[in-house]
Amino acid sequence: MLNVVEKVLVTQEEIVKRSIELGKEITEDYKQANEIPLVVGLLKGSVPFMAELMKHIDLDFQFDFMDVSSYEGTESIGDIRIMKDLDISVKGLSILLVEDIVDTGRTLKEVRRMLLNKGAKEVKIVSLLDKPERRVVEVDADYVGFTIPNEFVIGFGLDYNQKYRNLPYVGVLKKEIYTEE
Numbered sequence: 001m002l003n004v005v006e007k008v009l010v011t012q013e014e015i016v017k018r019s020i021e022l023g024k025e026i027t028e029d030y031k032q033a034n035e036i037p038l039v040v041g042l043l044k045g046s047v048p049f050m051a052e053l054m055k056h057i058d059l060d061f062q063f064d065f066m067d068v069s070s071y072e073g074t075e076s077i078g079d080i081r082i083m084k085d086l087d088i089s090v091k092g093l094s095i096l097l098v099e100d101i102v103d104t105g106r107t108l109k110e111v112r113r114m115l116l117n118k119g120a121k122e123v124k125i126v127s128l129l130d131k132p133e134r135r136v137v138e139v140d141a142d143y144v145g146f147t148i149p150n151e152f153v154i155g156f157g158l159d160y161n162q163k164y165r166n167l168p169y170v171g172v173l174k175k176e177i178y179t180e181e
């Protein structure tokens, strides 16, 4: 284990097992609704989870990525900046947004609002992790992998200063790592 990790919260085996369950649930829900989603990952954190999850969704869907960032230095709940937009129009489409973690909820609330404004028919959310204690705006994921306590985590897509996204598990970052710098 890397010496920046205090403890492992979710192992690779648990993530794979849960992704299989979520994939089945998502497949059944969309089949029942007679819909095919456009699966949209939010860069970069969603990539490992999305790659795992998609293998278990048994539908003929397309996928794409978006990159958004919140306006830095403000507590504004208003706007997000689009760094990379989707390649196709979302008009009339059912979107399944894939995220690494729902924390304050601001990102997903804004992205969802923006996609609906652009004419998406529906926006559902699947997130690997949920940290409900930190929520400041109302937004709930339709599908959640794991609910975790209020700790800063890294791995399986989640970074600290853009590093450790490649760890095959989700772990708590040692406090001294971010208090030292």
Ligand code: 5GP
Binding pocket: 045, 099, 100, 101, 102, 103, 104, 105, 106, 107, 108, 151, 152, 153, 154, 158, 159, 160
């Ligand atoms: P929200 O808009 O829900 O506050 O923020 C979501 C984003 O904040 C996530 O996509 C992620 O990039 C970042 N984030 C929130 N909590 C954590 C965490 O515990 N660890 C890491 N590495 N990133 C986090």
